[in-house]
Amino acid sequence: MTDVPPTAVPPTDRLLDVRNLTVTYATGAAAVRGVDLSVAAGQKLGVAGESGCGKSTLALALLRLLPAGTKVTGEILLDGEDVLTMKWGRVRAVRWAGASIVFQGAMHSLNAVHRIGDQIAEPIVLHKKATPAGAKKRARELLEHVGLPGARADAYPHELSGGQRQRVMIAMALACDPRLIVADEPTTALDVMIQAQILRLIEQLVTDQDLGLIMISHDLAVLSDTCDRLAVMYAGRVVEEGPAQEVYERAQHPYGKALSAAFPRVGDLSSRFAPRGLPGDPPDPAALPSGCTFHPRCAVALDTCATEDQVLRVAGAERRAACVHVGAPGRPEPAAEGA
Numbered sequence: 001m002t003d004v005p006p007t008a009v010p011p012t013d014r015l016l017d018v019r020n021l022t023v024t025y026a027t028g029a030a031a032v033r034g035v036d037l038s039v040a041a042g043q044k045l046g047v048a049g050e051s052g053c054g055k056s057t058l059a060l061a062l063l064r065l066l067p068a069g070t071k072v073t074g075e076i077l078l079d080g081e082d083v084l085t086m087k088w089g090r091v092r093a094v095r096w097a098g099a100s101i102v103f104q105g106a107m108h109s110l111n112a113v114h115r116i117g118d119q120i121a122e123p124i125v126l127h128k129k130a131t132p133a134g135a136k137k138r139a140r141e142l143l144e145h146v147g148l149p150g151a152r153a154d155a156y157p158h159e160l161s162g163g164q165r166q167r168v169m170i171a172m173a174l175a176c177d178p179r180l181i182v183a184d185e186p187t188t189a190l191d192v193m194i195q196a197q198i199l200r201l202i203e204q205l206v207t208d209q210d211l212g213l214i215m216i217s218h219d220l221a222v223l224s225d226t227c228d229r230l231a232v233m234y235a236g237r238v239v240e241e242g243p244a245q246e247v248y249e250r251a252q253h254p255y256g257k258a259l260s261a262a263f264p265r266v267g268d269l270s271s272r273f274a275p276r277g278l279p280g281d282p283p284d285p286a287a288l289p290s291g292c293t294f295h296p297r298c299a300v301a302l303d304t305c306a307t308e309d310q311v312l313r314v315a316g317a318e319r320r321a322a323c324v325h326v327g328a329p330g331r332p333e334p335a336a337e338g339a
C-alpha cells in the first residue's frame with residue numbers, strides 16, 4: 001500500500017509489476033498486505049525481512065503456487081499479463097517460460113530417484129516441445145552453463161554436494177528460458193564460500209541473459225551485495241524500498257535500520273563481533289497490532305504509532321519508507337540504533 005507510485009522502473013519497462021497484492025491464508029493470516037513491486041529486465045530486486053514477514057508467500061503468489069483456499073487480490077502483471085486471472089494452462093506455461101523459482105534446500109526440491117539430466121530435460125520436452133534427445137543435449141549445456149560438467153547429467157541428486165545441487169536447481173530454473181527468476185533463500189543452507197559462488201553465478205546469468213531477478217533473504221548484507229534495489233518487508237508489507245546500498249547503509253525505517261545492524265557485511269569485523277539483534281518477533285499475521293505494526297518493537301515510536309497506520313511515502317531520490325518520522329518536516333530522524 002502506498003501514497004506514491006514506485007519510481008524505480010518506468011511503467012513501460014516493467015517486466016513484473018505487482019500492484020496492491022494481498023494474500024490471506026485460509027487460517028485468516030494476512031501474510032502479504034498491499035504490496036507494490038516492479039522489476040525490469042536486467043534488474044535485481046532483493047526482498048528482505050525476518051522469518052514470518054511474508055517473503056515466501058509473496059514468491060509463491062507470483063507463480064500461483066499457494067494452497068487452495070488462500071485469498072489473493074491485486075494484480076501480478078508479467079509482461080503486462082495478469083498472472084492472477086490467467087487460465088491454469090497458461091499459468092503452467094508461464095511457470096517455466098515466464099518466471100521460474102529457485103527454492104532453498106535443493107535436496108528436497110530434486111527427485112531423489114531420477115538422474116538430474118532427466119529432471120532438467122523434462123520441462124524442456126513439455127514446454128519447449130523439444131525431442132527427448134534434444135532436451136537431454138540442452139540439459140547438459142545448461143549444466144555447463146552453471147559451472148558443472150555436462151557428464152554430471154547422469155548423476156543422482158545424492159551424488160552431488162549442496163552447492164552442486166543448488167547449481168542444478170538454477171539450471172532447471174533456466175531450462176525454458178524464463179524472463180524472470182525468483183530465488184527464495186537460494187544460498188541459505190550453503191557455507192560462505194559456496195554461497196558467494198552461487199550468488200556470483202546468479203548475478204552473471206541475470207546480466208548475460210537480461211533476466212529480471214527477485215532474490216529473497218533475511219540477510220540484508222547479502223542482498224545489498226547482489227541486488228540493485230531492496231524492498232524490506234515487515235508483517236506482510238513493504239516498509240522501506242530503494243537503491244540497495246542506500247537502504248543497507250542508510251536505512252530510514254527503524255526496522256530497516258535494525259535489520260542492517262543485525263546483518264553486518266562479511267569483512268566488517270568491528271560490527272561482526274557485536275552484531276545487534278532486534279528483540280522480539282514479527283507479529284502473528286492473524287492478529288496484527290493496531291496502528292503501525294512495528295510500533296511494539298520500535299524504540300522511536302510515538303504515542304500516535306499505536307493507532308495511526310503508516311503507508312510508504314517519498315523518503316529521498318527513488319526511496320520510499322513507511323514511518324511517521326520519514327518525510328515529516330520538523331520531526332527527528334529515527335535514531336541510529338533503530339529499535
Ligand SMILES: Nc1ncnc2c1ncn2[C@@H]1O[C@H](COP(=O)(O)OP(=O)(O)OP(=O)(O)O)[C@@H](O)[C@H]1O
Binds near residue numbers: 027029031051053055
Ligand atoms: N500455508 C499457510 N497457512 C497459514 N499460514 C501460513 C502458511 N504459510 C505461511 N503462513 C504464515 O504466513 C506468515 C508469512 O510466512 P512466510 O513463509 O511467507 O514468511 P517468510 O518471511 O518467507 O518467512 P520464512 O523465511 O521463515 O519462510 C507466517 O506467519 C506464516 O506462519
